[in-house]
Amino acid sequence: xxxxxxxxxxxxxxxxxxxxxxxxxxxxxxxxxxxxxxxxxxxxxxxxxxxxxxxxxxxxxxxxxxxxxxxxxxxxxxxxxxxxxxxxxxxxxxxxxxxxxxxxxxxxxxxxxxxxxxxxxxxxxxxxxxxxxxxxxxxxxxxxxxxxxxxxxxxxxxxxxxxxxxxxxxxxxxxxxxxxxxxxxxxxxxxxxxxxxx
Numbered sequence: 001x002x003x004x005x006x007x008x009x010x011x012x013x014x015x016x017x018x019x020x021x022x023x024x025x026x027x028x029x030x031x032x033x034x035x036x037x038x039x040x041x042x043x044x045x046x047x048x049x050x051x052x053x054x055x056x057x058x059x060x061x062x063x064x065x066x067x068x069x070x071x072x073x074x075x076x077x078x079x080x081x082x083x084x085x086x087x088x089x090x091x092x093x094x095x096x097x098x099x100x101x102x103x104x105x106x107x108x109x110x111x112x113x114x115x116x117x118x119x120x121x122x123x124x125x126x127x128x129x130x131x132x133x134x135x136x137x138x139x140x141x142x143x144x145x146x147x148x149x150x151x152x153x154x155x156x157x158x159x160x161x162x163x164x165x166x167x168x169x170x171x172x173x174x175x176x177x178x179x180x181x182x183x184x185x186x187x188x189x190x191x192x193x194x195x196x197x198x
Contacts, residue, residue, distance in 0.1 A: 011057050012154065012163055015146050018049050019167055022143055026169075029136060031098035036137035044123060044134040050142035051120035054149055061153045074113050082108050085152050087193070092173030093144035101173055104145035116141040144170060151191055158191035 025046065029038055055074075062071035062080040071080055081088065089109040093102045107114050116138040122130035147170050151158050166189050 009154070009157070009163070011053065011150055014053055015050075015143075015150055016165065016167065018046060018053070018143055018146065019169055021046050021049070022140070023169055025139075026098070031095060031100060031136065031140065033100075037132075037135050039132050039135040043136060043139040044127075044131070047116070047120055047123065047134050047139045047142050050139075050146045051117060054117075054142070054146050057146070057149050057153050061149065064153075074117055078108050078111065078113070081149075081152075087175060088148060088152060090175045091148050092175075093147055094171045094173040095140070095169055096171055097169060100140070102141050102144040104141045104148060114141065114145060116145060148172075151193060155193055158189075158193060161188045161190040163191075164188045 021042075025042055029035055029040070058074070058077040058081065059071050062069070062077055065084045066080050069076075069080060071077055089105050089107075091103070091105065093104065094100070095102070104114060104116065119130070119133035119135075119138040120142065123134045147167065151163075151172065154163055157163050166187075172189075172191060
């Protein structure tokens, strides 16, 4: 296995730091559907961190896919990324410890932007009116959305088991078959993103 320079995985390391913040949050708010409308300053911070990073990574993924095409906002990202990785809209993220399954990019299948993305922008620009949108549901989905887009951004490294360390809370779910997640010899996940279960 090739050694990846640390600066090549800056986005992965950032995601892991955000996920660690989620883990700390779970000590104070139970991650359950009953608490999906719970909101807080800490959730604002995590929602902002994850969503802003999605913005950065999605733009870079667009540059990989179509370097000559403008990618200035989420609508452009959807138009470029969705045809190239149609399975992204079906990709679920599981939080096994809390029995939750999320599908952060499902709305792209209908050419709509995710609710968590709208919440991010609403809270960023009109916080006094939309503070409640920084809720657990949007916060979890924003971090899950970052996880999924990173797997497609780092597809080659993901397939080689080079995204290290593994996430501590989040796991890749449907439509990827359980047997498409292997352990590499170093104990990291190998993500077979092209192997979709029927």
